[in-house]
Amino acid sequence: MKTEQASPLRGRRVLVAVSGSIAAVKTPLLVSALIKAGAEVRCLVTTSGAALVSPVALASLSRHRCYLEADQWNPAASRPLHIELAEWAELTIVAPLSASSLARWSQGSADGLLASVLLATEAPVIAAPAMNTAMWRHPAVQSNWLQIQSFPGVVPLLPASGLLACDRVGDGRMADPLLIELAAASVFSRGLGTLDVPLDWSGMSVLISAGPTQESIDPVRFLSNRSSGRMGVLLAQAARFRGATVHLVHGPLGIPDAWLEGLQCTAVESAAELGTALQLAQPRSDVLVMAAAVADLRRDVAPPGKLTKLELQQALTSGWTEVPDLLSNLIRQRHPGLLVLGFSALTGSDAHLLELAESKRLAKGCDLLMVNPVDRDGQGFGDQPNGGWLLGDGWRRELPVTAKLSLAHQLLDALLKARDQAAASMES
Ligand SMILES: Cc1cc2nc3c(=O)[nH]c(=O)nc-3n(C[C@H](O)[C@H](O)[C@H](O)COP(=O)(O)O)c2cc1C
The missing domain is CATH 3.40.50.1950 (Flavin prenyltransferase-like)
Known part of the structure; x- marks a missing residue:
């Protein structure tokens, strides 16, 4: 609802x-x-x-x-x-x-x-x-x-x-x-009582992925998910309003076109295209935010013509390969100093979801992981609010359900804090 x-x-x-x-x-x-x-x-x-x-x-x-x-x-x-x-x-x-x-x-x-x-x-x-x-x-x-x-x-x-x-x-x-x-x-979403709006992301180059990917089944059908890309795009614009230069790599989006203005945009469809675009842009970035909802499976071979109903039934049960974990791959190739925020959309009880998320954060090696439940009333996809938990190295913080723009600013604040902590630990 x-x-x-x-x-x-x-x-x-x-x-x-x-x-x-x-x-x-x-x-x-x-x-x-x-x-x-x-x-x-x-x-x-x-x-x-x-x-x-x-x-x-x-x-x-x-x-x-x-x-x-x-x-x-x-x-x-x-x-x-x-x-x-x-x-x-x-x-x-x-x-x-x-x-x-x-x-x-x-x-x-x-x-x-x-x-x-x-x-x-x-x-x-x-x-x-x-x-x-x-x-x-x-x-x-x-x-x-x-x-x-x-x-x-x-x-x-x-x-x-x-x-x-x-x-x-x-x-x-x-x-x-x-x-x-x-x-x-x-x-008005920055949560600053004084309405002070410093350009605290000036000089930072941010790479953000957003939206779903689409994996072709045939020239007409595809496998995708309910992501609208809104969270990633709002993160991109929030960072830009705070002075960052932002490159957005995105799948098909469900947001007003005007929200893409001022961003360097690369439009992609499949997970493979998304992975390539991110790999190319990553070396020039200070921060990577992986908010895209990447499909889990892709067809081994997409037929050139439209499948019949019977062929479609067969195609849905065989001939699929797991999509490689793009975030883990990007983190493996990352340059020193690149800060990485991942997203994980999960379902189930709080305890189940937190356990799964912590093991995901460790396995992928991202600095911060935002876990958002997508099976609860009034939060999650599209223009609904969002919330969940932010996990870092040895800590986690609950982020109450709020408008996505406000959540975007909280995540940007957390990234700046993580960057400052990393710089301080390098010095000491
Ligand atoms: C039809 C027309 C269109 C104009 N468009 C622009 C414009 O797009 N940008 C701009 O800086 N000046 C434009 N000007 C010039 C300004 O209106 C002019 O410099 C004026 O002194 C601006 O004063 P203001 O800043 O007090 O409004 C335009 C003038 C006319 C007659």
Whole structure:
């Protein structure tokens, strides 16, 4: 049975700021998604932004009046509007962030309502720039982009590549509204009381596998499992929002396409393809997270034509070979310093599952193993929450059932701790 989960955005105060980029036409979708997730939303548009997207639409979708630059100079206001908004917001999202607004922010200019809010806020800010590729690549813009990433609480969302409004194909598209919504949910899922969002995975290269594999029975049918890939993809995005560079090797996924933006992705089908892709990428990685649900068996020979019902019956009972243990193989070939988190989806009683998991962790040799029961109501596959136990060398910690994004952050915290402990033990 599926359980309805409360979004981490429920009841949160989010300020959406829109500056003068044509991507502003997509911001109403973001506002709508935030409202559906239960957030309280206020919108602010710069003068150029208001020429590109209707403040009336933003007001209607956010269920509140939309603030314009001129409102800052309202003589009836008893407190400066930029201070009121900056103190009200638990999170500010600048989507789109124009080159001009980025320049003002990076230089510490308070010229205008948006610029003043960005200096006055002490809460996190998600920055989603959008502009023409040549503008984006300009050294001045790149230097301003680097500069704002050194400001506390900034979550940078790199623009994506694609067809731009200027007809050019290249970098500069604003991150998809669904990805921005995910970044916002991620801010509130980190479990930090102060809403401090350090880029504590900066400089780390993470390799993550996610989703099921499919083993062909014939050109039409395959053997697979119920994995949606959601846990692995959320781990990938959570690590990226914290500054990591992430390579995701994935089977067929059941998640919004937008959630793949910003990741280096390799799509595979079979366990053999997954193994090869991981082996190639592993030497360049600092951390390997094996969240993919790899099929246990594969056909010795897949026939070129569709099997009849009778042939299918026979094919299901013979001609299958065990898929090699990909995680054990990868760990055997690992370079010193590679940290490995494995996943194990198990069924049965707590005692049975923990005993099995500990022997699996030892046999495979992974640093951390997340054990999640998949036979219990309201947790496990797809958009359901997840929980279980995290096993390390000589210890285990229960991870209560929670939203997968929140669990992803807990696992990333545990990986950082394991990395620091390993470094400390090398020194002593
Ligand atoms: C139709 C149109 C589209 C524009 N698109 C962008 C854009 O995608 N990114 C950008 O940085 N500037 C873009 N500009 C230029 C900005 O609107 C301009 O620099 C403005 O001063 C930005 O001010 P603001 O940051 O206060 O909104 C565009 C201008 C026009 C007229």
